[in-house]
Amino acid sequence: MARPREFDEEVALRAAVECFWERGYEATSVRDLATRMGITNASLYNAFGDKRSLYRRALDRYVELSFSDRVGRFQALPPREAIGAFFKEIVDRSVEDTGRRGCMLVNSALEIAPYDPEFQCVVTKVLVQVEAFFRQCAMIGQAEGTIARRQSAEDIGRLLLGVLLGLRVLARHRPERALLEGLVRPALALLDDATVGAPDPLV
Amino acid sequence: MARPREFDEEVALRAAVECFWERGYEATSVRDLATRMGITNASLYNAFGDKRSLYRRALDRYVELSFSDRVGRFQALPPREAIGAFFKEIVDRSVEDTGRRGCMLVNSALEIAPYDPEFQCVVTKVLVQVEAFFRQCAMIGQAEGTIARRQSAEDIGRLLLGVLLGLRVLARHRPERALLEGLVRPALALLDDATVGAPDPLV
DNA sequence: TGCATTTTAGATTGCGCGCTCTAAAACCGA
DNA sequence: TCGGTTTTAGAGCGCGCAATCTAAAATGCA
Numbered sequence: 001m002a003r004p005r006e007f008d009e010e011v012a013l014r015a016a017v018e019c020f021w022e023r024g025y026e027a028t029s030v031r032d033l034a035t036r037m038g039i040t041n042a043s044l045y046n047a048f049g050d051k052r053s054l055y056r057r058a059l060d061r062y063v064e065l066s067f068s069d070r071v072g073r074f075q076a077l078p079p080r081e082a083i084g085a086f087f088k089e090i091v092d093r094s095v096e097d098t099g100r101r102g103c104m105l106v107n108s109a110l111e112i113a114p115y116d117p118e119f120q121c122v123v124t125k126v127l128v129q130v131e132a133f134f135r136q137c138a139m140i141g142q143a144e145g146t147i148a149r150r151q152s153a154e155d156i157g158r159l160l161l162g163v164l165l166g167l168r169v170l171a172r173h174r175p176e177r178a179l180l181e182g183l184v185r186p187a188l189a190l191l192d193d194a195t196v197g198a199p200d201p202l203v
Numbered sequence: 204m205a206r207p208r209e210f211d212e213e214v215a216l217r218a219a220v221e222c223f224w225e226r227g228y229e230a231t232s233v234r235d236l237a238t239r240m241g242i243t244n245a246s247l248y249n250a251f252g253d254k255r256s257l258y259r260r261a262l263d264r265y266v267e268l269s270f271s272d273r274v275g276r277f278q279a280l281p282p283r284e285a286i287g288a289f290f291k292e293i294v295d296r297s298v299e300d301t302g303r304r305g306c307m308l309v310n311s312a313l314e315i316a317p318y319d320p321e322f323q324c325v326v327t328k329v330l331v332q333v334e335a336f337f338r339q340c341a342m343i344g345q346a347e348g349t350i351a352r353r354q355s356a357e358d359i360g361r362l363l364l365g366v367l368l369g370l371r372v373l374a375r376h377r378p379e380r381a382l383l384e385g386l387v388r389p390a391l392a393l394l395d396d397a398t399v400g401a402p403d404p405l406v
Numbered sequence: 407t408g409c410a411t412t413t414t415a416g417a418t419t420g421c422g423c424g425c426t427c428t429a430a431a432a433c434c435g436a
Numbered sequence: 437t438c439g440g441t442t443t444t445a446g447a448g449c450g451c452g453c454a455a456t457c458t459a460a461a462a463t464g465c466a
Contacts, residue, residue: 002412003462026229027318030454040415041455047413051454100317106372110313114303114375115230124376151389158385159366166369169309172317173327182361186354186393205442206432233424243445244425250443254424 009047012037016048017058017065021104024111025055056118062104063126071133079141083134083160084188090164091180094171102172106165127161134160141191148193156191163187212250215240219251220261220268224307227314228258259321265307266329274336282344286337286363287391293367294383297374305375309368330364337363344394351396359394366390 015037019028030051034044048054070089074082094102101107105126113119135157141147151159167183218240222231233254237247251257273292277285297305304310308329316322338360344350354362370386 002410002464003414004464005413006462023318024314029452031452040413042416042457043414045455102313102317107313109372109376110305110310111227114305115226120376127373127376151392155385155389158382159389162369162373162386162390163362163365164369165372166365166367169312169368169372170330170365173312173323173330179361182358183365186358186362187365187390189354190389190393204434204440206434206444208443209432232422234422243443245427245446246444248425 005047007037007039007043012039012047013057013061016054017062017104020055020058021062021101021107022099024107025051026111055112056122059104059108059119059122063122066103067105067126067130071129075133078146079137079144080146080191083137083191087164087167087184087188090167091171091177091184094167094175094180095177097171097175100172100175103168106168130164131157131161138191147191150193151190159187159190208250210240210242210246215242215250216260216264219257220265220307223258223261224265224304224310225302227310229314258315259325262307262311262322262325266325269306270308270329270333274332278336281349282340282347283349283394286340286394290367290370290387290391293370294374294380294387297370297378297383298380300374300378303375303378306371309371333367334360334364341394350394353396354393362390362393 016033019033019036022028023032030041030044033051033054034041037044039047044054048057070086074086076082077085105123108119109123109127113123135153138147138153138156142149142153147156163183167180170183171180219236222236222239225231226235233244233247236254236257237244240247242250247257251260273289277289279285280288308326311322312326312330316326338356341350341356341359345352345356350359366386370383373386374383
């Protein structure tokens, strides 16, 4: 019925993710985007609307490829292992991140979310999910007796979320393994306290 | 000998700090700055050079007024109290920060430092100082027996730096006291472990 | 084979940006 | 009072930006 697209929308979107991830929102021009996406200015606007809409879709795709995927994979593990593996993966990726791009969600959280309610909502929603993941791991682990009960599951969730964010900020400036692992180690130590009690009879 | 300035450079600089702190670097225009500083475009360039130079001076002033001042005040306290008071002050300010400006240094760390070696250096230098402050508190406290020895002073410094950064990111999105204190509480609990040994005989 | 429809391609638009320029104004030593 | 120097005031510069417009090209259905 009409002329078909010459480009793959998904491929183009992933290229947009790379652009925005590397340079942020403001510093990335629509020309840069079109070039990296391998399409023209007009095609970009035709397929994705304006720059802000494209950023929104790119961020959604990033979250889907990074956070959601990661949380999903680790929910299958025993809780203590899940938390450990989660942070190990983040540290490994941060040390390998030679472009120092950091985490696109955290970058968005500081660049545009403060001035844009829609993006604030997107960021908050993900952060709440991550916190819930940590909290649930803590709850199950505490019930099983594999995670210390010194702190409440709520506080453990909050601590791990905070450490995660701090880790991602720090990694962008000093991606040294000793530093990052030195940050994670004491946080995880709080889960392995010697005062772990007997398994909870219920649950 | 020549016409004197009609404005106070220090007052103007603090106005610039407010501007950049609220909106970041890119989103703040030189027109905005001149208006808020109460001077004209020409006076701004005459007194402060270009926009980037002004940002540099504003960031330096911010660090001087915030970090340096804070570290200085708390170094006088006993180490465990110093750390507690440090975080208490940050949490209190974050909850009161209705403009959600966060910390200008952390904002800079994510907006411009990744793409600008000079600012990267500035940010890193401050972060290293803060980490050193925490580490020294930990060392002294561990020697005195007022801070637990489960983790090395180095790791405690790293943890507290990471928690601080996470706190400042989180505070910008969810400035809820329960959340922020729930993040700080477990971190500080690591300092108060029951396994605190006897005071170190040496030192 | 035409016709309707969508995607291409490239030029173009209006706007806001950082920054500069030209004078006039304000000072002070001589 | 005058001359040298700096600061003011405000218009204006070139540039890059996001976004749009105009045609030409590419399809599938009739």
